[in-house]
Amino acid sequence: MFPIRDHNPSGRIPFVTYALIAFNVGIYLSTLPIAQNDAALGQLYYNYALVPRLFMEGDGYSGLITSMFLHGGLLHLAGNMLFLWIFGDNVEGEMGHVGFLGFYLLCGVIAGLAQVASGPASAVPMVGASGAIAGVMGGYLLLFPKARVDILLFFIVFFRVIPIPSWIMLMLWFALQFIGGVGADPTAGGVAYWAHAGGFVAGLLLTVPLWLRRGGPAFWQATDGHPPHPQASYPPPLPSSIPKVRRK
8 A cells, every 4th residue: 555646735835845855866866876885885874874873872963864864775765755745745835834844854853763762772874754754744644634645555466546534544554663663673774663653653743733723623624634725636547457367
């Protein structure tokens, strides 16, 4: 199950969301010349990634910020930017440009601290914007729980695009991060589950004051849990090109 778009593009141009996407892509492209040089790449991560052991030793504090703009590969970058593009514009529309930027960075910092707390002795560098983007997803859940999100549902050779309320997709995603974190060894590398879960919870809680200023439950009643602007209209998805096998 993979989200590909929502039905509620922002009513205003999300300059910060676009700038963050451009900045992340630009930094990734700038690191490609050293991607095949293990020593240079290791030094880059030592200087700019978030390494829990270094952090606990009083070094590498700047990694809480700089690690958000590094990615471990093209798919890592593409997946993060897709989620930011889907969920960032509407949250930015409610928070304003400056407020959204501060919110994004703070969620990323809290996500990094959550990962450090899960494995303070780990020497595995953490990179990626997913902790900050998880915070955006948490804010989206509180503000727009009924917004429609198109997901690509696939199982082996079967696939279909279906719209579902955002709360289903986001709560399922959070549950998977939490379960993954419980069963993961933070010193072994892999997915930073606790950064995802921590960023998500941070984003939800940090959005509560805005939600209350908008009226709390009254905001949901006024908008029916959707962003306060018209929904987009998309053509129906193309049918699967995989031929059907009929039983004899």
